[in-house]
Amino acid sequence: RKEVEQDPGPFNVPEGATVAFNCTYSNSASQSFFWYRQDCRKEPKLLMSVYSSGNEDGRFTAQLNRASQYISLLIRDSKLSDSATYLCAVWGNTGNQFYFGTGTSLTVIP
């Protein structure tokens, strides 16, 4: 079983829409979770960490559900510049492995 599972999409949404991505993880002992953004042919850039209480950064909101072992990312008022691949990531239980989901492709359409 993969450490992290993610719906690859693609998601095609109009400007201004709200879109949500989910990601499930297999190891209940995992403690640290992140969302990254990756543009084509570039390295991933940290978007935000995911805290147990949920956290918000402008139009982006991240949530963690430990009981169901999933994390989510909500993007409100989508902009054209939000078009990218969004990857969730989880530290392995030993703290020595960092696993990515397959990534979800988002295209925001004018």
Add this chain to the structure above:
Amino acid sequence: GAVVSQHPSWVICKSGTSVKIECRSLDFQATTMFWYRQFPKQSLMLMATSNEGSKATYEQGVEKDKFLINHASLTLSTLTVTSAHPEDSSFYICSASSAEIRTSVHNEQFFGPGTRLTVL
């Protein structure tokens, strides 16, 4: 701060040759470095984890004799793809973390810009 560089950024080589990729942490000491491989339209797959001065820990399915990793100092790790073949063509990305830079329970990771390898 917390910048990671990779060199080369782009390499084309003939089948059978070996290619070395360098990953450097420029302004911090990286206790751990990670190497990933990403095929087109796929996610980053962790290949191995290396701690300075120790042997790398390889993920299942990654041939340690083919992908040689050396982490000789706290600022440099190298990945050598030995006897490269066309199926090794991929985007190789390193990341580095430090016990001095933590934003969560675990250390934050900083990614290099990646190396695009094409084997003819």
